Amino acid sequence: MSNLPYLRIGTAVIVNDEGLILIDKRRNKGTMANKWEFPGGKFEDGENAQECIVREIKEELGIDIRVGKHLMNVRHDYPHVSLTLMVYYAHILSGEPKTLECAEIRWVKPEQLSDFDFPDANYQIIEKIQAQKTLNNCYSPNT
Ligand SMILES: Nc1nc2c([nH]c(=O)n2[C@H]2C[C@H](O)[C@@H](COP(=O)(O)OP(=O)(O)OP(=O)(O)O)O2)c(=O)[nH]1
Numbered sequence: 001m002s003n004l005p006y007l008r009i010g011t012a013v014i015v016n017d018e019g020l021i022l023i024d025k026r027r028n029k030g031t032m033a034n035k036w037e038f039p040g041g042k043f044e045d046g047e048n049a050q051e052c053i054v055r056e057i058k059e060e061l062g063i064d065i066r067v068g069k070h071l072m073n074v075r076h077d078y079p080h081v082s083l084t085l086m087v088y089y090a091h092i093l094s095g096e097p098k099t100l101e102c103a104e105i106r107w108v109k110p111e112q113l114s115d116f117d118f119p120d121a122n123y124q125i126i127e128k129i130q131a132q133k134t135l136n137n138c139y140s141p142n143t
């Protein structure tokens with residue numbers, strides 16, 4: 001048992017038509033400073049995962065996305081916070097990603113994800129992405 005704060009985080013693995021994945025580098029101040037991540041953020045009251053992800057991606061990158069298939073949920077306890085990352089594939093509907101709330105943005109191949117410094121909770125997400133044979137259709141919604 002612990003009394004850590006518990007957060008639900010909506011997280012997007014945005015894939016483009018070339019099969020590249022968008023990652024962003026967090027700012028050099030605040031939680032997990034300078035770590036690379038999949039863009040996203042905290043649920044607001046009354047939101048579901050898809051709504052949270054669409055809103056966060058608009059705020060952080062200035063783009064509109066369609067949320068696709070659910071990849072996984074990851075529960076992780078950090079020393080200061082306990083959280084669940086709710087991870088969905090997504091695809092850009094309109095706009096060019098901008099660094100509105102992050103330090104840097106990159107499009108990378110799935111195999112390149114291992115070269116970046118991600119928070120501890122992300123390693124099983126990266127493993128699962130890299131285990132997929134193809135990312136085709138991953139951004140179509142679950143049916
Ligand atoms: N977005 C995102 N957050 C992650 C990932 N991995 C991981 O451990 N986290 C952690 C870092 C943070 O503690 C938390 C996400 O919160 P956040 O700081 O992005 O929240 P937010 O966008 O709502 O930002 P703010 O309004 O609090 O500034 O989840 C990831 O891949 N993406």
Ligand SMILES: [Mg+2]
Nearest residue numbers: 039040041042
């Ligand atoms: Mg965020």
